[in-house]
Amino acid sequence: MKKILYTMLVALMTAFTFTSCEDVPAPYDIPNGGNGGETTTEVAEGNGTVDSPYNPLAVVQYIKSLEAGVNSSDYVYIKGIVSSTKEISAQFGNASFYISADGTTTGTQFYVYRVKGLGNKNIASDDEVKVGDEVIICAKVVNYGGNTPETVQGEGYIYALNGKTEGGTTPSTGQATGDGSKENPFNSVAANQMASKLASGEKTDKQYYIKGKVVSVKEAFSAQFGNASFYISDDGKEDNKFYVFRTLYLNNEKWTEGKTNVAVGDEVVVCGSLINYMGNTPETVQGETYLVSLKNNGGGTETPDTPDTPEVADGLTLDATNGIVTMMNTGVTEGNSIEVSVEDMNLTDDGETGTEVTTITLSDGTKIEFDGGGETYKPTYFKKYQSIRVYKNNGFTVTGKSKIAKIVFTCDGAKNVGNKTATLTFSGNTATYKNVYTETKGGGVQFRFKSVKIVYAK
Incomplete structure (x- = not known):
């Protein structure tokens, strides 16, 4: 009987002990994921100039104010101590490493990505930058991928290393000029x-x-x-x-x-x-x-032997670089469109020489009617290339469900965009193209297209 009472008493005391422990609060919260109870408070310092460089926290805050993925327009200065190195390469002449305010890895780490060395010169040795070095970086910066603040590759250098400088001034940001056209190229x-x-x-x-x-x-x-x-x-x-x-x-x-x-x-x-x-x-x-x-x-x-942009009929653009042929009905506002590939046109061809194509009707009722123009070779569909070939003096007429604003063909091969002597006319709901070739010899330039996009007028 005594043993039973003793056992019950021990169980009761154990239950009371566990319940009491749950009610007792911890003596302190554990900061920084349990870093020995120590807390670190960082302060953003500097304004990004050579006299007042950003510290790592300040430059991260500045970068996060920029549009994701867009390089800063100006060069900024950043100061810190190297906390870890990723790649210091004399072979490539640049260095990638992390810096923090105190050289430890517990505070804000800023990624210095592929910068040159002192004086904006190539990194000369693989140990030119080491953990513990104090640096000032001059660079453009970017929020890479929208989540990684770093310097822009090829747009930065070490302005100072452990107090040593070798000239090097803030690079000029330059002035953007040009609109990217042939007449006014980008700088x-x-x-x-x-x-x-x-x-x-x-x-x-x-x-x-x-x-x-x-x-x-x-x-x-x-x-x-x-x-x-x-x-x-x-x-x-x-x-x-x-x-x-x-x-x-x-x-x-x-x-x-x-x-x-x-x-x-x-x-x-x-x-x-x-x-x-x-x-x-x-x-x-x-x-x-x-x-x-x-x-x-x-x-x-x-300069090229021939003009890179052929002089063609009004409204017709032959892009021999990208293989794009555009037929534009000038003065018409663009509206809805339909786009279809030759592969999806349900054409048949079981032979190596292809099959002549006469009429194609798209899902919205638009028709493309082909014409051989009296030539031996007539417009032909090739299954193995999933394209239609329009030979010299062949042509076609596109009749849309409404007035056509623009037709864009993607061609099979960069230079298969037809002759620069081709003609184009728009009339009501139709657009007529003829791959005119006027020479007495040769076959001219074939027009081979793999897809077509038709844009209707509003």
Whole structure:
């Protein structure tokens, strides 16, 4: 009996003990995830000038006030102590590392991404920057991806390292000029601004002309690849340079031996699509860029053998770079549209030579009626290419459900955009195109399209 009473008493005391512990509050809250009970309070300091550099917290706050993914228009100064290094590379001449106010990893960490060394010169050794070094950085900054404040690659350098400076002034931000047209090309500043506004990996939906002097050549033209990569700026100096990446040569062709190569100091005009590569590198798009003119530093100017934009009928634009043919009914306001690929037109072809096509009716009732123009080769559908070929003097008439404002064809191949002597007429709800070729020999330029977009008038 005593054993039973003893056991009950022990159980009762245990239950009381657990209940009492739940009612007793902890003696203090655990700050910073349990960092020994210590708290750190950071204060944003500095205004971003050389005399009053931002500290890491201040520059992060400044960057978060910028539009995501858009480079700051001005250079700013940032001061801190290196808390960890990511890549210090003499091979590439730049350094990537983190800084904090006190050199520890417990406070705000700011990412210094691919900056040059003292005096805006290339990093010379792989141990040029070390943990514990005090630095002042001069750079443009960006909120990369909308969630990573950092310096802009290629747009910054170490102004001071452990109190040592080697000249180097705030780079000029430059003045953006040009509208990207052939008559008024972008300068390097404007090209950088246009590309930096794009989302990471996004490219422009059209090509722009860009003019400048070659600052440095990363990859000269070669017979192996036929393209070149180089930087340009207004005056041929480092400030505000823009990266021309793997551009083709004049006439939108690969470079071949015997042709003039590109060199530092050359004045060039390029035409290309722009991209914000990886969200932090404005540049031209490989395979969608070519030289329009090359004025060699040693004298002499090279221009294409033929105009890069053919002179064609009013309202007809042949983009031989992107393979786009646009038929514009001028003076008409655009409204609704329909777009369809040849692959979805339910055409049949079981042979290698293709099948003649006469009439196509789209889902909204619009008709495309083809005409051979008296030629042996008539408009033909090729299943294996999923395209329709319109040969010399062939033509077609598009009859829409209402008045047509614009027709855009995407062609099979950059240069298969038809002859510059082609004709175009709009009348009521119809648009008539004829791939006119007037020479006595040859077949001219075929018009091969893979898709069509028809925009109706409002």
